[in-house]
Amino acid sequence: MQEWMQSLLDLQERDMRMARIEALVKSVPAEKAAAENGLKAAEAARLAAKEGVRNAEMAIKAVELDIEGVRTKMRDFQTKTATIKKNDEYQAALHQIETCKKQIAAQEELQMAAMEGLEAAKLALADEEKRMAAAKQRVAGMLGDLDARLANCTAELETMKAQRRDTLGNVPPDFQQRYERLRASKFGGGNRVLVAIRANGSCDGCRMNVTAQIRVNAAKCQLATCSNCGRILYVED
Numbered sequence: 001m002q003e004w005m006q007s008l009l010d011l012q013e014r015d016m017r018m019a020r021i022e023a024l025v026k027s028v029p030a031e032k033a034a035a036e037n038g039l040k041a042a043e044a045a046r047l048a049a050k051e052g053v054r055n056a057e058m059a060i061k062a063v064e065l066d067i068e069g070v071r072t073k074m075r076d077f078q079t080k081t082a083t084i085k086k087n088d089e090y091q092a093a094l095h096q097i098e099t100c101k102k103q104i105a106a107q108e109e110l111q112m113a114a115m116e117g118l119e120a121a122k123l124a125l126a127d128e129e130k131r132m133a134a135a136k137q138r139v140a141g142m143l144g145d146l147d148a149r150l151a152n153c154t155a156e157l158e159t160m161k162a163q164r165r166d167t168l169g170n171v172p173p174d175f176q177q178r179y180e181r182l183r184a185s186k187f188g189g190g191n192r193v194l195v196a197i198r199a200n201g202s203c204d205g206c207r208m209n210v211t212a213q214i215r216v217n218a219a220k221c222q223l224a225t226c227s228n229c230g231r232i233l234y235v236e237d
């Protein structure tokens with residue numbers, strides 16, 4: 001095998017590695033977006049918990065207002081009793097006062113429940129804030145890793161691109177052009193475009209038989225391509 005053919009085979013391995021690195025680079029924005037979406041979910045949960053605290057505080061205020069209203073009413077009746085002369089009116093006023101007391105007792109129970117609700121809502125908010133802080137830290141770490149990956153991959157790709165230019169420079173132009181065209185085609189990326197003729201005389205890319213003439217050409221390191229798939233063929237030493 002010609003030396004340049006071995007270089008081209010090595011280059012192909014590196015090109016396949018480059019394709020994997022390029023895929024890693026390409027997936028960075030989507031991975032960043034996914035990480036940031038995780039943060040959005042945590043922020044939404046935190047805001048919902050904050051809203052829960054606000055609602056609980058409003059519920060307490062509402063009960064307090066109700067209680068205040070009934071207390072005012074009760075005080076009015078109490079003031080009135082001092083001036084009422086008729087017994088039945090006096091009894092009626094006492095009855096109203098009793099009713100107010102019962103209402104206040106019932107409302108105070110609601111107030112207790114509302115206060116417990118507020119405590120629970122505050123605990124839930126504290127939980128969500130902790131979760132949010134952890135998510136922020138996690139996402140910052142992920143974004144940092146992704147930036148580092150991007151920087152490393154980009155630097156590695158630059159080095160590899162320079163290397164491949166040097167290697168390709170030593171390869172005959174017809175091989176160079178065919179190889180580049182195939183790598184840019186659907187056969188490129190993670191697939192080989194330069195394939196061996198197998199011991200049974202078939203193309204290692206598509207497994208179809210290769211004619212004797214093509215085998216001879218390939219053995220002489222002349223440009224030989226599979227008549228079925230179009231890949232460049234070579235003969236192993």
Ligand SMILES: [Zn+2]
Pocket residue numbers: 203204205206207208226227228229230231
């Ligand atoms: Zn083939």
